[in-house]
Amino acid sequence: EKGARGKMENGILAGFPMVDMKVVVYDGTYHDVDSSEIAFKIAGSLALEEAARMADMVLLEPIMKVEVTTPEEFMGDIIGDLSSKRAQIQGTEKKGSMVVINALAPLAELSGYATKLRSISQGRASFYMEPSHYEEVPANVTANLIAKKKKNIATGAKRSQRVKFCHHSLQGLPPPGTFKFGKIKPSQARGIRITKMARAIYLTKSMAAKANKV
Numbered sequence: 001e002k003g004a005r006g007k008m009e010n011g012i013l014a015g016f017p018m019v020d021m022k023v024v025v026y027d028g029t030y031h032d033v034d035s036s037e038i039a040f041k042i043a044g045s046l047a048l049e050e051a052a053r054m055a056d057m058v059l060l061e062p063i064m065k066v067e068v069t070t071p072e073e074f075m076g077d078i079i080g081d082l083s084s085k086r087a088q089i090q091g092t093e094k095k096g097s098m099v100v101i102n103a104l105a106p107l108a109e110l111s112g113y114a115t116k117l118r119s120i121s122q123g124r125a126s127f128y129m130e131p132s133h134y135e136e137v138p139a140n141v142t143a144n145l146i147a148k149k150k151k152n153i154a155t156g157a158k159r160s161q162r163v164k165f166c167h168h169s170l171q172g173l174p175p176p177g178t179f180k181f182g183k184i185k186p187s188q189a190r191g192i193r194i195t196k197m198a199r200a201i202y203l204t205k206s207m208a209a210k211a212n213k214v
Helices: 002-010 037-054 072-084 113-121 139-169 186-191 205-212
Strands: 060-071 088-095 098-106 126-136
Touching (some): 002 037, 072 088, 098 126, 113 126
Antiparallel strands (some): 060 126, 088 098
16 A cells, blocks of 8 residues: 555656545465565555556646636737636626636646736736636647656756766865865865865866865
């Protein structure tokens, strides 16, 4: 159970948690020597991952109920902007000199919407939103999210390799307080491997050897 729950929390598709699932164990074996808590945890995790990959997994996103109150002259521009945010216009309602636009829009598309609405309406429109439900993310958006996730993982791996190289390059530097290297003062030398890692990231082995001679 721990393995299955852990895999559900960490997710498989782009690393997002999995919900609304039921896990049933049909069969299993036990060995007096090799079986352990961690072994069963790993088995549960791998079994869930294999089953999930065989299914058609989809991403779900929160959908917000949006209500925009605006002067009628800006209604067209505001509806056009909402449509560009994958919003579904539910209808409009006239209230005096104002128009109320009702729509459903993905929360992911509404970042900074207050600023955008103020710009479109010259500061004369206002809006209100509240959670409505979850919907399946379109296939093209899902593909972009997965690609972005893979790119972030690859970038993180490269950054980790650069940090390791820098750490190894700095192994031969003299003790703190005995040298000056670039803009790093002797008083900062103690933290060179951590706080100054970004500046020293391109430090080569030859430069480290030269610093050893100071």
